[in-house]
Amino acid sequence: MIKITELAHRQVAEALHGGGRCLAVDATAGGGRDTLFLARLVGPGGHVYTFDIQQEALDQTAALLKQACLTDRVTLVRAGHERMAEYIENAVSAVVFNLGYLPGGDKSIATSSETTLIALRQALHLLRPGGIVTVIAYPGHALGKIEREAVFEFCRSLHSNTYAVSHLTLINREYEPPELFSITKY
Amino acid sequence: MIKITELAHRQVAEALHGGGRCLAVDATAGGGRDTLFLARLVGPGGHVYTFDIQQEALDQTAALLKQACLTDRVTLVRAGHERMAEYIENAVSAVVFNLGYLPGGDKSIATSSETTLIALRQALHLLRPGGIVTVIAYPGHALGKIEREAVFEFCRSLHSNTYAVSHLTLINREYEPPELFSITKY
Numbered sequence: 001m002i003k004i005t006e007l008a009h010r011q012v013a014e015a016l017h018g019g020g021r022c023l024a025v026d027a028t029a030g031g032g033r034d035t036l037f038l039a040r041l042v043g044p045g046g047h048v049y050t051f052d053i054q055q056e057a058l059d060q061t062a063a064l065l066k067q068a069c070l071t072d073r074v075t076l077v078r079a080g081h082e083r084m085a086e087y088i089e090n091a092v093s094a095v096v097f098n099l100g101y102l103p104g105g106d107k108s109i110a111t112s113s114e115t116t117l118i119a120l121r122q123a124l125h126l127l128r129p130g131g132i133v134t135v136i137a138y139p140g141h142a143l144g145k146i147e148r149e150a151v152f153e154f155c156r157s158l159h160s161n162t163y164a165v166s167h168l169t170l171i172n173r174e175y176e177p178p179e180l181f182s183i184t185k186y
Numbered sequence: 187m188i189k190i191t192e193l194a195h196r197q198v199a200e201a202l203h204g205g206g207r208c209l210a211v212d213a214t215a216g217g218g219r220d221t222l223f224l225a226r227l228v229g230p231g232g233h234v235y236t237f238d239i240q241q242e243a244l245d246q247t248a249a250l251l252k253q254a255c256l257t258d259r260v261t262l263v264r265a266g267h268e269r270m271a272e273y274i275e276n277a278v279s280a281v282v283f284n285l286g287y288l289p290g291g292d293k294s295i296a297t298s299s300e301t302t303l304i305a306l307r308q309a310l311h312l313l314r315p316g317g318i319v320t321v322i323a324y325p326g327h328a329l330g331k332i333e334r335e336a337v338f339e340f341c342r343s344l345h346s347n348t349y350a351v352s353h354l355t356l357i358n359r360e361y362e363p364p365e366l367f368s369i370t371k372y
Contacts, residue, residue, distance in 0.1 A: 007352075155357055156358050160358050160360070161360070165356060166351070166357070167356075167357045168352055169353050170352055171342045171351050172344045172346050172351040
């Protein structure tokens with residue numbers, strides 16, 4: 001099975017040329033898998049900022065990092081990703097969004113179009129040239145569909161002289177599978 | 187700039203795990219760049235079959251291969267890709283399609299929906315599990331748009347238990363850029 005999260009990880013790893021000593025952001029901690037991936041990728045000299053509004057998500061992420069002995073290189077922030085600019089000053093190499101709700105958690109607590117677009121604008125502002133922003137969106141449920149449309153229109157509006165934007169879908173599924181948006185800054 | 191041909195090459199290289207000793211097919215020789223890429227990828231023990239109906243395309247491809255000293259591992263076939271099954275018996279690891287017309291050549295000679303779909307069916311039949319078929323389509327001109335729709339519907343109809351199909355578009359362009367379809371066999 002193609003996993004859209006793995007495709008996103010590959011693109012991030014390629015954009016970082018194997019990573020090392022750079023800043024990365026997990027805009028949606030969730031279960032912590034993206035943070036763990038980024039923490040490995042940036043290496044001992046790098047740092048990851050991870051955002052989530054739910055303590056449960058940050059706790060799960062902290063547990064994963066502890067297991068992998070990677071706690072030192074990650075800052076967990078209990079705040080929505082629309083506030084990332086308050087916490088980060090330097091240019092970042094990668095920002096990873098995995099929208100929707102915490103798997104196995106409270107489904108009424110999910111990302112929303114408004115805050116996601118604010119966060120995306122901040123992410124692009126923080127992004128260094130050559131860096132990448134990836135967004136996985138879930139059109140399979142009603143609010144996810146609205147959010148997916150908002151992300152699509154936002155991505156489509158980005159100037160092609162400054163950003164390359166690709167949109168990947170898995171087209172032979174019966175249900176509406178997650179979609180991957182990737183924005184690279186020139 | 188993101189180049190869709192480079193994205194296709196990356197996917198093929200990943201599917202072949204660095205390649206080596208396998209069979210690959212360039213379904214549309216064109217200027218020969220895909221054949222050259224595949225010839226390098228399959229290595230000394232592998233082989234590439236390259237199809238084109240135009241002698242001009244095969245000549246350009248032959249010249250590229252000669253320059254790279256890779257002539258030995260490629261069979262150039264002057265035939266439409268809808269006849270690939272007549273020439274290949276063993277399972278192949280990758281089949282690469284770059285639709286449309288020969289760059290700089292006669293634009294009235296282009297791939298067509300009917301023969302492309304026949305070729306795609308043969309390609310999937312020849313494909314070994316784990317192998318990949320990539321198709322770059324050009325919806326920017328009228329016939330290319332029809333062909334793109336045909337490929338899209340064909341890809342969407344493939345059974346998700348047997349094939350993973352991804353569709354990649356570059357969404358922040360003013361014109362209609364090429365699109366990449368990738369089919370992996372489980």
